[in-house]
Amino acid sequence: MEIIDKANAEALERILAAQPILADVKAAGDVIDGLDEGVILHAGPPITWERMCGPMRGAVAGAIVLEGWAPDLASAERMAAAGDISFYPNHHFDAVGPMTGITTRSQPVLVVENRTFGNRACCTLNEGLGKVMRFGGNDSEVLARLRWLADTLGPALSTALLRRGGLDLKNIVARGLAMGDEMHQRNVACSSLLMRDMAPVLAEAMGSDTSLSSIFDFIGSNDQFFLNIAMAMGKAIMDPVRGIESCSIVTAMSRNGTDFGVWVSGTGDTWFTAPANMPDGLYFPGFTVADANPDMGDSTIIETVGLGGFAMAASPAVAGFVGAGTASEAVNYTLDMYEITVGENPDWTMPALDFRGVPTGIDIRLVIETGIPPTINTGIAHREPGVGQVGAGIVRAPMACFEQAVVGLADSLGPS
């Protein structure tokens, strides 16, 4: 017990000591070692083409065409089915991706450096709403937008960030929490704060380039632009917590649309998986639960650092996806999450809880002991590729992952 508690205290200390800085935007192939031709990274724990859900297959096919490895979507699918593509989880490459999370070498990625520990983590740029690759979209409109991200937005952000010397994310998140963001469903405050901060340097960097207004328009019309930044931040914060011997703190929660996977510090890179749950929530006009794909994406790294479903008290509206939707229910979600975490983050506080810090450091022992699974705020993808987001809601991490993880950790500790 004492050994685990000590290891967990070390884990919490590392989480709280993190200094995540949005440093750059670069082509994934230039910053992710091993992301070579024929390699596709995806969200969640490892999965084969055969077991991938519809949206993920759609995104894979789109990515193959985008990279020029196949001339069209049909031949791209044949390539994937024939085993010509190597699939790996983003998490194995210090990266994360939303929903399908498909990452290939030419895509621009946000690079967040954790200056305390010297590690860095990457995440693709948010594509906005509608038909997008993260929901399995792969038509010419989707691919054209991805090229615009690579050719225009990525380089512009890169230049601006380098000029500015990076952007302190902990500070933006702290302010966002006070403005109603929880960083998973709600990023409108942080996206706006980012825009406000970056606009002068972007303007400076771009000069009279007419694409500046299209950049502002793209970021300004996308309330979730900051989500991907928060994800890279989450990954950069949690990676230094990996591999602490005897530590029972969760270092990643992630879903590939088929399975939900959990990493625990003390068990290194072993995935504890179970079938992904269906979110409970509200649907956009014209869609119902029958259209929904099971829970998907690496975005649960947000909850892993104590935001999203854990910081619901900061974002009362989000609780409206299920239940009565009262502000007190939002607070209750967060209070429950204190039951399964080992600490609080004094840098990230919530006004509705008298500026108490967000619940931080999920302890698998507490999850099992209390029977309370982590609460996750999430978007809901259509089960068919390319349709896009059909709703949003709340989902619970499957208990089976944590049951296996506790056994796995016990095995790693050996006989007592």
Add this chain to the structure above:
Amino acid sequence: MSGVIVNRVRKGFYLDSVALMRLSKAVSILDGVEDAALMIGTPSNKQFLAEAGLLADDGEEATVSDLIIGIRAKDHKAAKAALAHTDALLKGSARRPGGQKWRPKTLRAAMQVAPDANLAIISVPGTFAAAEARKALRLGLHVMVFSDNVPLEDEISLKREAQERGQLVMGPDCGTAIINGIPLVFANRVPKGSIGIIAASGTGFQEVASLIARAGQGISQGIGTGGRDLADEVGGITTLMAIDALDADPETEKIILLSKPPGPRVATAIVDRVALSPKAFTLCFLELEQIDLPNNATLTPTLKAAAEHALGNITFGESFLIEDIVDTLTTRGRWVRGLYTGGTLCAEAQMILIKGGLGVASNAPVPGATEAAADSHLMHVMLDLGADEYTAGRPHPMIDPEVRSEHLHNALNNEEVAVLLLDVVIGFGAHRDPAGWVAAVLDGVRHQRPTIIASVCGTEGDPQIRSTQVRKLEHAGVIVAPSNAQAAELALRIVQRWEK
């Protein structure tokens, strides 16, 4: 998409998108509505509305600072009604007030909510009780373990750890305690007074405490120990700590110790410890009638006798004249049937019947009684309906009187039964009207029935109010004795007269 599409635009309106999605859902399920959505007029939202067949020309004109109400209904009338309903919803008239209070789900969180708490009550399945109790101890709390089916070795290790920490473990299987005047779990409202109680049994505790209250006195502290504390394996750890605590308590003048007979080694330890105390002890080990005691201690045979002794050798219920009552009764049948919800009350009654020379069978036999069997209908049968075989998978009969129902009907319909003996236990935790329940059952019996004798264990301060309960029973033709012991004595005299 056959219906009528109606859009209304509210200029300069904003509401959170989740709130709008909730309203959309509420409107879309109205009669005659095929689909509906409320969305802010961004380009991507308009696309959603268009694809869902909800966008009309009005909506097309809306801007990012406007709200679009899109309704597709079976006809104009339904659309108009839905629009009116939407307006009402937007005014907030349909919003519900309030919220939910959060309750801690672990001791750790509870300690943050109530940092001054110093006692935890554990009521979880027995397999998990020790783990929770251990957590409570390590948080510095005294512990009352209500759970039963806790392994003996867990009880021993818990009590040893508590002893080292100077904290008390009441239980496992501890249903009753009164700490600083507060009744815990199954307990009665009893005034503060100078008598301390240490009890291994719940209903024994309740009976003695209630008798003390009804005599106009009170108790200082009432500490439960759990039924196995005086077994040699456990060594009386809690009982001995409780004696220490009451010895040190200036409000406690006399101490009553209630238990089944202790193990031989523990008995010595207890007697030695009692001898060191400056205070007077009343001991009641029910099934044990002989033990060498120091001068400051007295052994009493029944719960009633224990209360009487501690109260200064008073006599309870003197006006309850058993011989006079027996004279008024016409006898029928031959046997006593005791249907008890309280285990110790059942034991006390058995002792009284056996002492009077009756042959008694019980599912929880005291020494001298036999184990109840199929042919025990030709004996006096005393059932403890709170025993495991009756409560597996259902509530205790003190909570849910239905457990007693079938047995009650059988006894009422059995012409061989002369006396039906009942306990009615009230107080916190108990059924809200157990006497009313019994009365309702008796009300349905038209034929001649056995003599029904009951006692009501509890006080005027209890939620059920003892006098009210007594009145209900008497109204139903039940003879209500002042104590369980007197109820058993009356039953004894009735069948003794028959045997003559």
